[in-house]
Amino acid sequence: MKVSRVLSYTTRHLYLYRRSLPRLMEVFYWPLLDLLVWGFISVYLSTYKGSLPDFVTFFVGALILWDILFRCQQGISVSFLEDMWSRNLLNVFVSPMSPVEYVLSLLLISLFKLFLASTVMILVAMAMYSFNIFQFGVLLVPLVANLIVMGWAVGIITTGIILRYGQEAEVLAWGIAFLFQPVSAVFYPVSVLPPSIRTIARYVPSSHVFEGMRHVIATGTFPTKELVWAAGLNMVYLGAAVVFFYLNFKGVKKKGLLVKVGE
Amino acid sequence: MxxxxxxxxxxxxxxxxxxxxxxxxxxxxxxxxxxxxxxxxxxxxxxxxxxxxxxxxxxxxxxxxxxxxxxxxxxxxxxxxxxxxxxxxxxxVNFSSSYVSLPYSLTVRENLTVFSRLYGVRGRRKKIAELLDVFGIEEIKNEPTRRLSSGQITRVSLAKSLLNDPxxxxxxxxxxxxxPDMADRTRKLLKRFNRERALxxxxxxxxxxxxxxxxxxxxxxxxxxxxxxxxxxxxxxxxxxxxxxxxxxxxxxxxxxxx
The missing domain is CATH 3.40.50.300 (P-loop containing nucleotide triphosphate hydrolases)
Structure with a gap:
């Protein structure tokens, strides 16, 4: 593996965002709209004092964290789609760049997009709702890291499916993360879920991240158990995603489908 | 050329x-x-x-x-x-096909830069400048690929395919x-590469x-x-x-x- 090739291909996407205003806006547009809607709902609910939690912290914090997962997944899948749409995949796969290097370049570009979107969201949340995500302190690192890894795992799986089924599966690039949202318990505790869904949630890394976030808000103590669960599950998810992509890539080459996706 | x-x-x-x-x-x-x-x-x-x-x-x-x-x-x-x-x-080795394109939003020069890096080409700038000249695409080097005609895209694709001296x-x-005119020029150019570089x-x-x-x-x-x-x-x-x-x-x- 050559790092220079990974970085080279990352610049291909950076060139894209440098020039394309619609693409750049897409990075900010939805997160900002989400933040505005959920932020105002939180502010409104906060006017009802009582035993309810701090809505702004719960909702806005959860939203910013959820967006990390979503952006990472989308950063990979949409960047892959960019190559598919521009009929450039064959040029990529006849170059010395390996599929692993290609996927790594997608991971890097997803971090770049995440950085842009998160910076804007964090600043807007501070300015409009006086919400400071850094109130989580050092805990923010494992929370964010776990969401990034889960976003990557889901993104790699999505890309593998698109590779196999081509344009028919494009919609997954935008929708698949939302499949995990109900069981991730982003805006509510896992305990409110029906027992069967609660069981599923136990095996979704992001549910432990959001439980961890709520734990620290409620108790101020480090949610070690939740984070260990999230990290362990993420290792399994990422491993499974890599194996899935590898097998899919192999299968696609065997069936001659790589050429069809690439042209 | x-x-x-x-x-x-x-x-x-x-x-x-x-x-x-x-x-x-x-x-x-x-x-x-x-x-x-x-x-x-x-x-x-x-x-x-x-x-x-x-x-x-x-x-x-x-x-x-x-x-x-x-x-x-x-x-x-x-x-x-x-x-x-x-x-x-x-x-x-390298490859070019009239059915495969290059990223539309990147300029000709950016596309050639990305692929020259992927192929680990030494003396990148010089090589790209030479290819732009050889294929007569110097004047469109800063144009996004989407604005090019299919003939121009083909020439850029051929330039890409020669970046690594395959x-x-x-x-x-x-x-x-x-x-027909550009096809004839391209064939002559490929023939020359073939003859002079044993390609x-x-x-x-x-x-x-x-x-x-x-x-x-x-x-x-x-x-x-x-x-x-x-x-x-x-x-x-x-x-x-x-x-x-x-x-x-x-x-x-x-x-x-x-x-």
Missing amino acids: SIPQSWLRPILTMAERVVEVRGLTKVFNGFKAVDGISFEVMKGEILGILGPNGAGKTTTMHMLLGLTTPTAGDIRILGMDLRRNREEILSR EVLFLDEPTASLD SILYTSHNMQEMEEMCDRIIFLDRGRIVASGGPAEIMAEFSGATLEEVFLKIARKDGGAG
Whole structure:
């Protein structure tokens, strides 16, 4: 593996965002709209004092964290789609760049997009709702890291499916993360879920991240158990995603489908 | 359009095999797209693959580029097994097709920069400047690819395919989208690269005149099998055709063939 090739291909996407205003806006547009809607709902609910939690912290914090997962997944899948749409995949796969290097370049570009979107969201949340995500302190690192890894795992799986089924599966690039949202318990505790869904949630890394976030808000103590669960599950998810992509890539080459996706 | 002297390489022995294919087979769901073909490409040779639609030309080329996994057979390129030496081989060959594009939102220069980095090209700027000049695309170097005509995209794609000074070039209908003037210029340019740098080229096209003009040797595929092989004149003599087109029609229409 050559790092220079990974970085080279990352610049291909950076060139894209440098020039394309619609693409750049897409990075900010939805997160900002989400933040505005959920932020105002939180502010409104906060006017009802009582035993309810701090809505702004719960909702806005959860939203910013959820967006990390979503952006990472989308950063990979949409960047892959960019190559598919521009009929450039064959040029990529006849170059010395390996599929692993290609996927790594997608991971890097997803971090770049995440950085842009998160910076804007964090600043807007501070300015409009006086919400400071850094109130989580050092805990923010494992929370964010776990969401990034889960976003990557889901993104790699999505890309593998698109590779196999081509344009028919494009919609997954935008929708698949939302499949995990109900069981991730982003805006509510896992305990409110029906027992069967609660069981599923136990095996979704992001549910432990959001439980961890709520734990620290409620108790101020480090949610070690939740984070260990999230990290362990993420290792399994990422491993499974890599194996899935590898097998899919192999299968696609065997069936001659790589050429069809690439042209 | 002139080729810089710095690119000229000593012409090595013409007997050197740069591509060796043995018993290459590809089966898709029980259908034999390529049926145990064997051939080779010598250093400095232009080998044309000819055949009607569905004959197995493109599948063969894609197997040679590692894009499709063969069902059976061996592929050796530059003396190395493709399965075991993919990275090394692909860094020394290149590909251009009129059916494959480059990222639309990137400028010509950005596209060439990205691919020159992928191929680890040394002296990138100089090489890109030379290719822009050779293909007459200097004036559009800062244009996004989406604004280019199909002919211009083809020339950029060909420039991309020469970034790494390939030893073997795979060309899939490279002049399909070019007007006759530009197609003629491109053929002459490729011929010069082939002659002056001993560049081996594997070429597919549906333009029979082009195949006659370009290729030292042709393999004719029909239903996945090689049905004729040799120089254009030899093939025309063997099938009693005045032109390759006549030969093509004879083979394609024989027994209700694929064409």
